[in-house]
Amino acid sequence: MKRLLSLLPAISSVLLLSVLAYGSSRPRYGGTVRILLHDRVMSIDPLSEEDHPAERDRLAALTFETLTTTDPAGRVRPNLASFWRPDPTKRTWQFQLHIAYFHDGTLLTAADVMASLAKSNPGWKYSAPDRQTVVIETPTPTQHMPELLAMPRYSIVKRQVDSAGATTLIGTGPYKLSQWQAGERAQFSVNDDYRNGRGFPDTVEFQMGVSLREQLLDRQLGPNAAAEVPVDQLRPLEQTNQALAVSRPADLLAIAFLQGDSSSRPGRKPVDPRVREALSLTLRRADISNALLQRKGVPASGLLPQWLTGYEFMFPAATDLQRARDIRADAAAYVVIAPIMLAYDASDPLLRQIAERIAVDAREAGIVVQPYGEAHVNSKTARASINADAVLLRLPLESVEPSVALAQRAEDLGLGDNVPAILGATRPEDLFEDERKLLENHRVIPVAHLPQAVWLNNTVHNWQQLPTGEWQLDQLWVEGAR
Amino acid sequence: MLKTVISPGLCAILLCILSGSLTAQQTEQPLPGVAGEFVQQILSRSGSPTSVSVSFQNVSSLPADSQETVQNAIFNAFRGANVRLVKPEQAQAEVQIAFSEDWQGYVWLATVQQGTSSQVVIRRIARRQQVASSRAPSLTIRKTAVWQQDLQILDFFQDNQNLLLLETGQVSLYANDSGQWRPRQTLGIPHQLPWPRDLRGKLEVHSGHIDVFLPGTRCSGSISPPSLECRESDDPWPVDSGLVAFFSPRRNFFSGLLAGQSAGATVVPFFSGAAWQNSDQRMWLFTGTDGRARLFQNDLGTPVALYTSWGSAVAAVHSNCGSGWQLLTTAPTDTVRPDSVQAIEIAGREALPVSAPVDLSGAIEALWTAGNNQVVNGVMQSQVTGKYEAFTLTVTCNQ
Numbered sequence: 001m002k003r004l005l006s007l008l009p010a011i012s013s014v015l016l017l018s019v020l021a022y023g024s025s026r027p028r029y030g031g032t033v034r035i036l037l038h039d040r041v042m043s044i045d046p047l048s049e050e051d052h053p054a055e056r057d058r059l060a061a062l063t064f065e066t067l068t069t070t071d072p073a074g075r076v077r078p079n080l081a082s083f084w085r086p087d088p089t090k091r092t093w094q095f096q097l098h099i100a101y102f103h104d105g106t107l108l109t110a111a112d113v114m115a116s117l118a119k120s121n122p123g124w125k126y127s128a129p130d131r132q133t134v135v136i137e138t139p140t141p142t143q144h145m146p147e148l149l150a151m152p153r154y155s156i157v158k159r160q161v162d163s164a165g166a167t168t169l170i171g172t173g174p175y176k177l178s179q180w181q182a183g184e185r186a187q188f189s190v191n192d193d194y195r196n197g198r199g200f201p202d203t204v205e206f207q208m209g210v211s212l213r214e215q216l217l218d219r220q221l222g223p224n225a226a227a228e229v230p231v232d233q234l235r236p237l238e239q240t241n242q243a244l245a246v247s248r249p250a251d252l253l254a255i256a257f258l259q260g261d262s263s264s265r266p267g268r269k270p271v272d273p274r275v276r277e278a279l280s281l282t283l284r285r286a287d288i289s290n291a292l293l294q295r296k297g298v299p300a301s302g303l304l305p306q307w308l309t310g311y312e313f314m315f316p317a318a319t320d321l322q323r324a325r326d327i328r329a330d331a332a333a334y335v336v337i338a339p340i341m342l343a344y345d346a347s348d349p350l351l352r353q354i355a356e357r358i359a360v361d362a363r364e365a366g367i368v369v370q371p372y373g374e375a376h377v378n379s380k381t382a383r384a385s386i387n388a389d390a391v392l393l394r395l396p397l398e399s400v401e402p403s404v405a406l407a408q409r410a411e412d413l414g415l416g417d418n419v420p421a422i423l424g425a426t427r428p429e430d431l432f433e434d435e436r437k438l439l440e441n442h443r444v445i446p447v448a449h450l451p452q453a454v455w456l457n458n459t460v461h462n463w464q465q466l467p468t469g470e471w472q473l474d475q476l477w478v479e480g481a482r
Numbered sequence: 483m484l485k486t487v488i489s490p491g492l493c494a495i496l497l498c499i500l501s502g503s504l505t506a507q508q509t510e511q512p513l514p515g516v517a518g519e520f521v522q523q524i525l526s527r528s529g530s531p532t533s534v535s536v537s538f539q540n541v542s543s544l545p546a547d548s549q550e551t552v553q554n555a556i557f558n559a560f561r562g563a564n565v566r567l568v569k570p571e572q573a574q575a576e577v578q579i580a581f582s583e584d585w586q587g588y589v590w591l592a593t594v595q596q597g598t599s600s601q602v603v604i605r606r607i608a609r610r611q612q613v614a615s616s617r618a619p620s621l622t623i624r625k626t627a628v629w630q631q632d633l634q635i636l637d638f639f640q641d642n643q644n645l646l647l648l649e650t651g652q653v654s655l656y657a658n659d660s661g662q663w664r665p666r667q668t669l670g671i672p673h674q675l676p677w678p679r680d681l682r683g684k685l686e687v688h689s690g691h692i693d694v695f696l697p698g699t700r701c702s703g704s705i706s707p708p709s710l711e712c713r714e715s716d717d718p719w720p721v722d723s724g725l726v727a728f729f730s731p732r733r734n735f736f737s738g739l740l741a742g743q744s745a746g747a748t749v750v751p752f753f754s755g756a757a758w759q760n761s762d763q764r765m766w767l768f769t770g771t772d773g774r775a776r777l778f779q780n781d782l783g784t785p786v787a788l789y790t791s792w793g794s795a796v797a798a799v800h801s802n803c804g805s806g807w808q809l810l811t812t813a814p815t816d817t818v819r820p821d822s823v824q825a826i827e828i829a830g831r832e833a834l835p836v837s838a839p840v841d842l843s844g845a846i847e848a849l850w851t852a853g854n855n856q857v858v859n860g861v862m863q864s865q866v867t868g869k870y871e872a873f874t875l876t877v878t879c880n881q
Contacts, residue, residue, distance in 0.1 A: 025817055025845065026753045026794035027680050028771055029733055072818075074586065075868050197679030198732075248585065310582040310589025311604060313541050400585075428589075428604035462816045467585060474679075475818055479773070 027462060027477040032203040036210040036227035039347070040183035045169055046155040047119060049379040051345070054396040054452070055228075057152040058471050059206060062188045063103075064155035064171035067095055067113070067134075068146045072466055074400040076146045080108065080156055080172065081134075090141040090424075095149075097132045100195050102158050102170045110134045116156045140420040147401035148423070151408065174199040174474065184208055200477035212455065225460045225478055229453040231296045232350050243456040247469035248307050249298045249449035250397035253354065255279070255342065256413050257390045257443050258383060271340055271389050274331035275367060276442035279340070281324035282361045285317055289448050292353050296453075300446035303409045303435055307467075309402050311432050315439060317446070324365035339368035343388035346373030354447065355392050380414065394450065397468040403431055406438075413444050517555035520590055520605045521563060524577060527601045528594045531574035533566040542583035549581060621803045621877050623810065623825055623840045625860075628872040629656075629663065635861045635870040636683035636696075637848050644705055647872065648685040648694060650677060653701075655708055669710035671701055680734040680817075684719050684850065695719040698731030718742065722798060722851050725757040725766065735771050740782070747782040754849065756798035758807045765828065767809060769794045775811075777828060787831040793821070795849040797858040803879035804836055805829070810849065810858050810875055817845040820865060825877055837877065844871075 039052040041059055050056040067081035081095040100108040110128035117136065118126060125137040142148060158170040174196070175188035186206040190199045212227050221227060229237060229244065237244055259270035285299030301317030302309070331337060342358065344351040355371035362369045376382035377391045395412050399405045407422040415438055425431045438444065452469030462475035525531070536557070540549050556579065560567055570576050576595040583589055587608040594601045628640055629647065637648040645656040645663045652670050656663035671694065678697055686693040692710060694701035700717045703710035718726045718741035726742030729735075730751075738751045752768035759765070766778040775792040776785035793812030800807055808825040815821055821844065825837035847870070848861040858875040 025812055025815055025821065026734060026771075027817060071868060073865060073868065077868075193676060194679075195676050197677055197681065199679065306582075307585045310584035310606070311591055311602075313580075313582060314591065314593075314602070428606065429602050432602055432604060462818045464818050475816075 027200045027475060028479070029198075029200050029202075029477070031201050031478045031480055032205060033201045033225040033460070033473075033476060033478055034205045034207065034223060036212065036221075036224055037206055037208045038210065038212065038228040038230060040209045041186070041206075042182045044177065044180075044186070046152045046157065049381050051347075051376055051378045051382075053152075053378070054469065055208075059186055059188075060152060060155060061173070061471070062175040062204060062473070063173045063177055064152075064157050064169075065100075065173050066150050066152070066155050067097075068150045070147065070150045070400060070466065072464055072472070074467070076150060076401075079150075080113070081149075084146055086145065090143055090145070091138050093136045093138075093142070093145045094129075095134045095136070097134065098195065099132075100172045101193065102172050103176045103191060104158075104170050106158075108156070108172055112158055113156055116158070117154060119157075119159070120154050138423075141424040143424060143426055144401045144404050147399055147404045148407075151398050151404065175204055178203075196474075199474070204473070221455070221457070225457050226463065227455045229455050230350060231293055231450055231453065234296055234453055235294050237455060243458060243460075244453055245456060245463055245465045246296075246453045247451045247465050248467045249296075249305055249451045250308075250468045251450040251452065252300060252303060252305075252393075252395045252397070252409065252446060253297070253351075253448040253450055254300070254303070254393055254395065254413070255358070255390050255445040255447060256393050258386065258388060258414075260414075260443065268341070268387065268389055269338075272331045272335050272337065273441050274327050275337055275340075276445065278324040278327040278331070278365055279358075279362055279367055279369070280442055280445045281318075281320045281327070282365045282367065283317075283358065283445070283447060284319050284361050285447060288354055288357055292350065292357060293448060293450065297448040297450045300449045302446060303413075303438060303444065304402055304406055305397070305449040308397070308400065308405065309428075309431070309435075311428070314432070315436070315446075319361075321364055324367075328366055337367070339370050340390060341388040342369050342371045342390050342392060343374040343377050343386055344371060344392040345377050345394070346375055348394075351392055351394065358392070358447070380412075383414075392447075396452075400467055402428075406431060406435055410438055413438075415443065513552065513555045514558065516605075516607060517552065518559040518562065520592070520603070521556060521559035521565075523603045523605065524592045524594055525563060525565065527603055528575045528577075528596055531565065531596070533568045533573050534560065534575045534577050535568055535570040535573035536560065536577045536579060539578065539580040542581045542588060544581050544583075544588065552581065620836045621801070621808070621825055621879050623823060623837050624876050624878055625823075625840055625842075626874045626876070628874060630864075630867070630869045630871040632869055634681070634863075635847070635872050636681060637685040637850060637861065638859060638872040639685050639687040639852075640874075641687075644687075646685060646687060646692065646705070648683045650681060653685070653692065653694060653703075653710055655705065667708040669703060669708060671696065671699065671710070671712050673699060673712075678732050678734055682729075682734055682848065686720060695729065697729055697733070721755045722757040723855060725755055727752075727755065744782055749776065749778075749782060753794040754796045756796050756809055756851070758798040758800075758855075760805060760807055760828070765807075767796060767798075767828075769796050769811075773814075777831065777833075779831075787833070789833050793846070795846050797849045797851045798855065799825075799851060799858050799875070799877055800855040801877045801879070803877060808836060808877055809833075810877075812846045812849065813839065815845070820844055821846045821862065823849075823860070823875060840875075843867075 037055050039055050041056045044060045046060045065080050069077050069079040071077050080100055082098045084095045086093045109131050113134045114126040127135045160168045174191050174194045176191050178189040179187035188204045190202050192198050212229055257271055289297040289299050301315040302312035306312035342355055344355040359369040359371050397405055398408045403422055403425050407419045410418050422434045456463055459479040461477050464472040538553055578593045580591045590605045592603040634650050635647050639646045643658050647654045652668050655667040657666040684695040690705045692703045700715035701710050701712035718728045721727050724743050727736040728739045730737050736752050738749045740747045749768050751771045755768045757766050764780050769775045775789040777787040779786045791814050793814050795812040797810050804827050808827055810823050810825055813822045822839035822841045824835055824839040826833050827836045842862055843866045844862045844864040846862050850859050852859040860873050863870050
């Protein structure tokens with residue numbers, strides 16, 4: 001068959017090089033989609049504490065659905081909810097449910113939605129005027145509730161506990177989990193009765209903890225439909241014209257200090273805010289983005305990327321060694337400056353390189369940073385027991401609505417006190433001010449924004465990657481099946 | 483060729499800017515109005531100073547000439563508000579304006595400095611989409627918009643008096659009221675099982691009689707009085723003139739078993755088909771589910787030609803150009819990406835492009851030859867608006 005190499009135009013966020021083997025556009029049914037994941041997922045529960053929540057969400061999205069969803073252009077769309085309306089204060093939101101069925105054949109009701117959402121956010125009040133209507137009441141105004149509920153953590157999950165105490169998770173989505181080996185492999189089978197029509201592939205399989213480099217060396221990618229690609233492995237794939245879907249630089253790479261200034265957390269003392277500021281001034285963010293991230297990342301000065309807000313450039317990020325030395329010297333006059341223990345995800349060699357680079361930069365201002373690898377740094381629970389001053393975190397972007405995205409980032413960084421104000425922001429200026437406040441005491445030092453990337457086989461069609469890097473596989477189909 | 487392009491500096495040049503919330507419906511607003519509102523926001527935050535200094539910074543893709551136009555509009559807005567533009571040392575407030583952008587549009591930021599206090603004003607401005615045109619080789623495809631809506635449209639019919647939309651689960655009737663389509667009636671299509679994903683349907687209207695074909699379902703009724711009765715059915719669907727075929731009840735393709743004049747004949751399963759008479763030759767073309775288009779001449783036994791790199795939708799159209807018959811076909815792109823339509827003529831066994839592709843803002847959902855074979859009805863979902871758009875395509879000869 002004639003192969004047509006085509007460079008397809010970008011759809012908002014996606015840079016896609018696609019080699020089309022088929023002359024067709026209409027989806028075809030059948031077949032198995034095999035996807036390689038770089039990291040390991042231990043549970044598909046959207047509320048589980050995972051080291052790699054973005055990958056957990058990729059699996060969970062096949063089985064569990066949210067009330068609303070976001071399309072690639074950033075528009076919020078009905079999903080399990082058919083429509084919604086807020087009261088004038090934006091504190092009370094009413095959602096009308098579609099007729100939908102769980103995989104066990106039971107009808108989705110308002111009670112199911114309330115039970116699920118109460119697990120996701122116990123701080124809200126829920127009521128059900130009838131079987132198909134859910135009312136959510138929040139303590140403070142929430143301007144973008146539909147966008148908030150599109151986040152995976154608000155997936156509607158029916159949790160059934162059996163007599164042995166084991167919990168079974170049941171969803172309403174287009175695929176059912178049919179085989180599961182935690183951290184190794186997951187297989188999903190198509191839900192023939194899905195309300196929006198059965199998905200095109202019969203089966204979707206995930207293989208976890210797979211090194212793309214090894215697969216490429218072994219030339220074993222052929223049977224696979226897609227594989228996650230670490231940022232530092234993108235360039236060789238681009239040079240060989242492989243089909244790649246690369247998101248916008250959405251993930252945040254940041255140094256997060258674990259102790260607040262008035263922290264009562266046992267263990268290490270808080271790092272002096274002047275030292276944190278001095279450390280920020282030592283960072284050569286452009287060098288990190290250009291060299292270590294091979295120009296696939298962009299320097300970060302804010303928690304949200306410039307492409308999302310348009311105002312990130314207003315936050316300072318310039319390297320100023322002299323000022324860093326002055327500030328450090330000022331701090332040293334009042335406090336003993338101990339070495340900063342900086343933990344990073346031990347399974348990620350790229351993070352190790354960046355942490356080491358941060359230590360080298362800091363040394364120029366007389367600040368000692370000692371990087372070391374930790375097995376679990378990404379989950380909040382795990383971080384609570386880490387004996388480090390700071391962690392180098394990579395945080396996914398969970399929404400293209402800036403207020404929702406900022407609120408989630410604040411929560412991920414342990415700065416959740418600011419969330420109600422952020423979600424209540426009515427003007428972009430308010431959000432800018434909220435973000436400025438989150439950054440002003442240097443508890444979080446942004447380093448870079450990174451894209452998420454996936455290699456795609458020529459046989460894969462309709463792969464959609466949102467600007468955030470999230471996958472939308474509802475229209476996915478593969479060649480070789482009917 | 484019609485081409486949709488995004489021109490970063492276009493808004494300013496044309497003095498025609500779309501403004502408003504990024505997620506809300508965009509409304510057009512001229513540049514002076516946008517600049518005026520921006521300046522009013524700045525003044526209200528800064529206690530209405532009578533003199534300001536203004537400086538600009540451009541961190542966006544806004545070209546220099548467009549930037550100048552915008553700057554002038556902002557200067558005029560200050561002057562129009564009776565605010566004097568002075569040097570920083572004489573100003574009651576220093577205003578630093580930055581032209582930035584996010585993934586959906588421009589962002590104007592003003593930092594207002596008054597003594598030690600500082601305020602930030604932010605205004606988002608959506609980019610405008612421009613429709614441009616370019617030449618076509620031998621004939622031109624003309625696209626005419628008929629209707630757009632949020633609800634999915636599967637097929638449609640229109641004449642002078644009526645517009646009928648086949649939607650998921652219903653047929654919507656509209657009546658012509660002084661050139662405007664007014665809602666008249668909605669006729670439900672009861673259905674027990676979920677519809678297949680990539681749902682397809684065909685709507686036929688003849689002399690006021692309605693026929694609806696959906697996977698596993700057939701409906702009949704009338705426009706006046708409005709009525710529709712549906713039943714489970716595997717009846718074959720009309721595909722094109724004299725071409726009738728069975729549609730898979732739980733999928734998105736024709737099974738390949740033909741009916742009507744060609745009853746008993748079988749071709750490979752296909753998404754779309756066209757039939758036409760070329761001189762004394764009877765021609766058929768099917769876009770197979772295997773990604774190949776097959777051309778048949780006079781008999782349906784063996785294809786005389788195979789084409790790759792065609793899209794899955796095809797419709798024959800009769801015109802006064804070339805051989806008199808052209809095929810309009812979609813591009814072999816994924817359905818999550820913008821599509822295009824191109825006219826092709828079959829000369830012997832060769833498929834020759836005879837028009838430039840018409841670029842669309844979304845994927846084609848349906849393409850059917852309509853009425854007297856001189857029009858093709860199309861439906862697409864725009865990736866710009868998210869709406870479903872019904873339109874007609876006709877071909878005109880170039881001079």
